[in-house]
Amino acid sequence: MDTLLSQLNQAQAEAAQHIDGALLILAGAGSGKTKTITTRLAYLIKVVGIPPQCTLTLTFTNKAANEMRTRALQLLGAEIPHPPLLCTFHRFGLLFLREHIHHLGRKHDFILLDSDDQKRVIKKLDSSFAYFSPAQILGYISSCKNKLIPPDQARKQAKSEHFLDLSKAYQAYQAFLEDNNMLDFDDLLLKSYEILASNTEIATMMSERYQYIMVDEYQDTNFLQVSLLQKLCTTHSNLCVVGDDDQSIYSWRGADISHILHFAQTFGAKTITLAQNYRSKEPILRAANALIAHNTSRLGKELHSTRGQGDEIVLLSNDDEVAEANTIASHITTLLAQGIAPTQIAILFRLNALSRSIEEGLNRAKIPYKLIGATRFYERAEIKDVLAYFRVVLNLNDDFSLSRIINVPKRSLGKIAQEKIFSTAQSHKLSVYKAYKQRLLESTLSHTQNKQLRALFDTIELLQAKLQESALGFLDAFDESFALRLQTSADDIDRRANIEEFYGYFRDFFMQNPHQGLDDLLYELSLSSSSDVEVGESVSCMSVHSSKGLEFDYVFIIGCEEGFFPLLREEGDLQEERRLGYVAITRAREKLFVSHAHSRFYKGKRESLAPSRFIKEARIHFCEDSFAKVDSRDDSSGVDSRGAKVDSSGSFSKGCAVSHKIFGLGVVQEVRRQGGQEYLRINFGGNIRLILADFVQRV
DNA sequence: TGAGCAGCGTGCACT
DNA sequence: ACGCTGCTCA
DSSP: OHHHHHTSOHHHHHHHHOOSSOEEEEEOTTSOHHHHHHHHHHIIIIIIOOOGGGEEEEESSHHHHHHHHHHHHHHHOSOOSSOOEEEEHHHHHHHHHHHHGGGGTOOSOOEEOOHHHHHHHHHHSOGGGTTSOHHHHHHHHHHHHHTTOOHHHHHHHOOSHHHHHHHHHHHHHHHHHHHTTEEOHHHHHHHHHHHHHHOHHHHHHHHHHOOEEEESSGGGOOHHHHHHHHHHTSSOOOEEEEEOGGGOOOGGGTOOTHHHHTHHHHHTOEEEEEOEESSSOHHHHHHHHHHHTTOSSSOOOOOEESSOOOOOOEEEEESSHHHHHHHHHHHHHHHHHTTOOGGGEEEEESSGGGHHHHHHHHHHTTOOEEETTSSOGGGSHHHHHHHHHHHHHHOTTOHHHHHHHTTSSOOSOOHHHHHHHHHHHHHTTOOHHHHHHTTOSGGGSOHHHHHHHHHHHHHHHHHHHHHHHOHHHHHHHHHHHTGGGGOOSGGGHHHHHHHHHHHHHHHHHHHHOTTOOHHHHHHHHHHHTSSOOOOOSSEEEEEHHHHTTOOEEEEEEOOOBTBBTTBOOTTOOHHHHHHHHHHHHTTEEEEEEEEEESEEEETTEEEEOOBOHHHHHTTOOOOOOOOOOOOOOOOOOOOOOOOOOOOOOSOOOTTOEEEETTTEEEEEEEEEEETTEEEEEEEETTEEEEEEGGGEEEO
16 A cells, blocks of 8 residues: 555655645646556545545546556456446547437437548538538537537627628527437537536536545636536535646637636645656756746646756758658667657647658658557448448438448449439438438439349348347348458458457457447547557657657657747637647657758648747757667656555444545435445434445444 | 540649 | 540440
8 A cells, every 4th residue: 555655756645645726737737647646546445535436537538547447447456346447538528429319309320430430411401501611600600619609699799791691500500400310529518518407416416426526637628528527516625636738639629728727726726836847858858948938828747857968959951841751760770770659759740731751751861660659440431341331230210321422432323313312312302321211212213223223221220120139240241241341452451450350359359348229339430530549669750739748758749940840820729839849848858959941832832931039949059979878777766655444344333433544424315325345324413424334444 | 526524634721 | 633525335
């Protein structure tokens, strides 16, 4: 038990031992944030005796959630009957809605739309919105939802024709989703919030269930997420948030840095700052601190290195993007020759458009690289086709999914035929399948088209029967009927490989979760499609945004020129650009390379460019590159420790007096047995708490 | 013979 | 992702 806190430094240990009331852990880059949160979780469960299922830890990515879960379970040691709930905001919303969405008068088997599906919905809508791009409309809708603005209110608030049209699109979009029992990602949180806001009993119930709530990356929360958290804290204020105001880089998708800046006042929270950095050598931290000091809207902290001196930052000046790519490629070649693992090297850029030139340079130098954050696996067209088939198998009346696959593989059902099919069904207020069953479509289609459509529905009916028997049998039958036919040309080998990889995932899922259904797999996949970075065997190339949370021994930041980094546009926020610079710099452990070009070809013309002001602000100077003599690591270990071994004793009953290591004396109000565990509701001098019986003693 | 489908070539990418 | 052109079926 002593080992729990002995791994932490003083500030970390203080944060980990905080129990009641709101807490802000201001955790700088590389300051052991995950270690601190997971230790706090383990402390609450193992030392304080909070039942694990009474805790809730929310993250933004699955990757973060998985990492925390692994580390928390490691600290918790022995298997616990109810593991703590540790998941993304969106998964939490999904779990909640699958249980409670009937309060909004909706069915629990809703379809979850990813961004690609959203685009298809927009395109299906009335063409009077064609003036806007789907991305514009979806951005507007998302920003409304994140501000809790419903369509009708958006319409009333619209200050110009422009926004009036957008609000109409929002209204039409939302109506379409409701008619088809669909939710988008924002809805997972918005609908959850609506249920909690309009139903005090449920809010109270949820709040009592989750006594201790932790939130990771709090600087990236939007208004909707904060509102949801407030509802979950209806009956208590045990909200512990972790974040770094200097790493708030998602304002473009609704994140609002003011939430973390004002958290202490709003929630009456205590603040603990983690400024000890365990990641980067000193020159790297010096640059990061110098750069971010130019920002004014920040809570303020300075990172201290524990890793000692290292190589100075290397500034690379190049004539143009081709020269830049060649310079970087040759530096990487040298590093690889020194035996540095390619996985420990990353190239970061502010703008995805800059990746092209660097890729060409790496290709010329024959350096294997992986472009991270490009098209994610489950967003690939062929995988989405397979998933659309699965949705149709689950629900033959799902016309949205049917429209995706009705002509994949080609069935001679082109644009015109599809228009006929869908509009005929619609005019009878039937799904396409029902219209087909009632023979309403036959007359409008050709003989071959009818044959094709019949074959499609026959096969899907057959697959439904297979699915009743077993998931694995279903998969084989599916592959036989459709997927093999996707293998038409030599180009499709990659796609076929992707599908095979997906099958592997599918089989694995049902081996491990034999009690789950196909619908559970689909939900799982929808959630995993958003921003989970996998670093492979090669050099990583990615945007600064996707690099957040990652670390590499050697980091190259390219395109450090005025206009590119900081990226300056109409509504550019220079402070956020600077935070992006800060994130980029603090990814490096051993050595950082900063590169700029004097000219760059962009959007059809060559532009002359000045070096980024950030180079000067970070006090990065030209310096002769001396190649690394890699220091051995000097990990410092924490100081503070406090043990708390707790004995269990006897059985408890209502009214008996007990003592707890931390909360002192109390009186048992209720004894509850559940799943082999004994829970006590104890009154500690007016504070009622639910504690596992093993953690208190009779007095 | 024409309507509609599929395939090909060219533009263009926001985090 | 768009338009253009040859191909197929009624």
